[in-house]
Amino acid sequence: MTDPSTPANAPFLVPSDAAERRAVAPVICYPNETLPRVDLQLYRAARVSAVKVDEVLVPARDAATFKVPAGQFFRISSVGGPQVGDLNLWHAGDLKERFYSGKTRALHGSHLTVGERMWTSLPYLRPMATITEDTLGWYGIDQYGGSVHDVIGTRCDPYTGNLLAGSQYHYCCHSNLARALAAETGMSLAEAEPHVHDVLNVFMCTGFSRDTGQYFMKASPVRPGDYLEFFAEIDLLGALSACPGGDCSSEHSSDAAACYPLLVEVFKPAAGALGDWDSPARNGYDQSHGSTQS
Numbered sequence: 530m531t532d533p534s535t536p537a538n539a540p541f542l543v544p545s546d547a548a549e550r551r552a553v554a555p556v557i558c559y560p561n562e563t564l565p566r567v568d569l570q571l572y573r574a575a576r577v578s579a580v581k582v583d584e585v586l587v588p589a590r591d592a593a594t595f596k597v598p599a600g601q602f603f604r605i606s607s608v609g610g611p612q613v614g615d616l617n618l619w620h621a622g623d624l625k626e627r628f629y630s631g632k633t634r635a636l637h638g639s640h641l642t643v644g645e646r647m648w649t650s651l652p653y654l655r656p657m658a659t660i661t662e663d664t665l666g667w668y669g670i671d672q673y674g675g676s677v678h679d680v681i682g683t684r685c686d687p688y689t690g691n692l693l694a695g696s697q698y699h700y701c702c703h704s705n706l707a708r709a710l711a712a713e714t715g716m717s718l719a720e721a722e723p724h725v726h727d728v729l730n731v732f733m734c735t736g737f738s739r740d741t742g743q744y745f746m747k748a749s750p751v752r753p754g755d756y757l758e759f760f761a762e763i764d765l766l767g768a769l770s771a772c773p774g775g776d777c778s779s780e781h782s783s784d785a786a787a788c789y790p791l792l793v794e795v796f797k798p799a800a801g802a803l804g805d806w807d808s809p810a811r812n813g814y815d816q817s818h819g820s821t822q823s
């Protein structure tokens with residue numbers, strides 16, 4: 530962004546009605562009142578009956594995978610110290626269906642909290658996980674425009690590090706997620722890497738600076754004991770990286786920050802606790818795209 534008084538596209542003149550044009554009120558791109566309703570009451574009632582069936586400790590500066598069948602819950606907890614996590618989710622039976630950060634952002638906004646959902650990629654576009662508990666829900670939006678659990682960041686990766694600093698760092702979230710997915714599936718690293726996608730930045734506190742529009746991060750408000758909990762709408766394969774940025778208060782893509790593990794736990798509700806709940810069907814668009822080909 531540039532100072533409107535010195536436009537970057539000079540010598541074009543600022544039009545006489547510039548102020549008027551800037552004053553046009555925005556409209557929400559995707560009013561979301563018509564999204565399928567989230568029945569938090571049902572989920573929370575089912576959660577009361579749930580028992581822990583699995584857990585995995587994600588080591589600092591590394592990633593781990595976990596599976597959550599549709600109808601079960603998973604919780605990501607801070608343990609040891611403030612730590613940010615980069616989350617990838619896939620349909621457990623088809624890696625082509627995976628979390629779609631951009632559309633989730635378009636539907637819910639830049640940061641997610643209770644009652645909001647992670648949506649899958651086209652052409653599936655259905656809810657894959659619904660956030661049911663968020664102990665950082667109190668944070669809201671701070672004086673800098675920052676908030677937690679963003680879907681605006683991508684994931685730290687060694688290519689951007691190389692571009693900006695010429696580095697060869699191997700424990701960025703992108704690499705951690707690729708190694709973990711390869712180990713889980715038996716794919717080679719080269720096969721697994723293209724399945725890694727833009728993340729939900731769990732516990733990360735981020736926003737855009739008002740003066741330059743740049744993506745910023747600041748020390749996460751997360752403390753040990755805080756957690757984010759999800760209901761799995763479809764069968765999920767997850768991978769979580771404990772970011773080398775630690776609490777992301779200063780830098781990432783290096784071993785400089787203090788880093789801590791993250792705990793993932795899976796909970797299974799009692800039989801019948803979800804009533805007639807059913808896993809959502811894939812998107813109903815017919816995929817003909819206006820073509821006359823049969």
Ligand SMILES: [Zn+2]
Pocket residue numbers: 615684685701702703771772773774781
């Ligand atoms: Zn990272």
